[in-house]
Amino acid sequence: MTSFVLVAGAWLGAWAWADVVDELRAAGHDAHPLTLSGLGEKRGAPAGQQTHVGDIVQEIERRDLREVVLVGHSYAGIPVGQAAVGIGDRLTRVVFVDSNIPAGGESFVSGWPDGRAMVEASIAEHGGFWPPLSAADYEGQGLSDEQIGRIVGGATPHPGATLTEPAVLARPLGELPATYVKCLLDGPEPGADVAALLTGERWRLVEMDTGHWPMFSRPRELARILLDAAGAGG
Numbered sequence: 001m002t003s004f005v006l007v008a009g010a011w012l013g014a015w016a017w018a019d020v021v022d023e024l025r026a027a028g029h030d031a032h033p034l035t036l037s038g039l040g041e042k043r044g045a046p047a048g049q050q051t052h053v054g055d056i057v058q059e060i061e062r063r064d065l066r067e068v069v070l071v072g073h074s075y076a077g078i079p080v081g082q083a084a085v086g087i088g089d090r091l092t093r094v095v096f097v098d099s100n101i102p103a104g105g106e107s108f109v110s111g112w113p114d115g116r117a118m119v120e121a122s123i124a125e126h127g128g129f130w131p132p133l134s135a136a137d138y139e140g141q142g143l144s145d146e147q148i149g150r151i152v153g154g155a156t157p158h159p160g161a162t163l164t165e166p167a168v169l170a171r172p173l174g175e176l177p178a179t180y181v182k183c184l185l186d187g188p189e190p191g192a193d194v195a196a197l198l199t200g201e202r203w204r205l206v207e208m209d210t211g212h213w214p215m216f217s218r219p220r221e222l223a224r225i226l227l228d229a230a231g232a233g234g
Helices: 014-026 049-062 074-086 116-125 145-154 192-198 219-232
Strands: 003-007 030-034 068-073 091-097 178-183 203-208
Touching (some): 003 049, 014 030, 049 074, 068 219, 178 219
Parallel strands (some): 068 091
């Protein structure tokens, strides 16, 4: 039995995975959606990027999970990638869902040459937190009005230090067994950093014809992809 640990991106918490979790559990697997510090029901707590890495590693160790498929969406790919390195032989596979990936010494915003100043200014203006998107920002991503309403209604401000602190990697990501899920409405191809890793033997690409939040727009399809990834093994 696989243990899925699922971490959503900026502004979101464990609640975002509800529909996917139902599918995974119905298939007979453990599913553990995780809310990172400062988000969701943990709203307002100060957190840096390494806090989020620790949240993930500690959850896996506290539950003594084995055969872990660790899933990171969007921003969460950065702490998830670092945590995947840190949990050793507990890991079966890491799945990056239309996500950023960590690079040693680089932060979430360091790869945003045009948007970094805007994000950092927004964080400074909102007490150290990055404010959630508006409903209009989700248009064109394959979401219904009801799904957009769920996201906007549940989103909470994101702790800014997690976006500006650098990642720390103890070993190269290319050594990990990994699947990268590219959501095509958010861009036709992965970034150059992901494309380079996909040339290696341990990384695989899966495409979804939907937008950046497939846990809402295509939960059953995403669950099938995660189940397939679990079967891919190391």
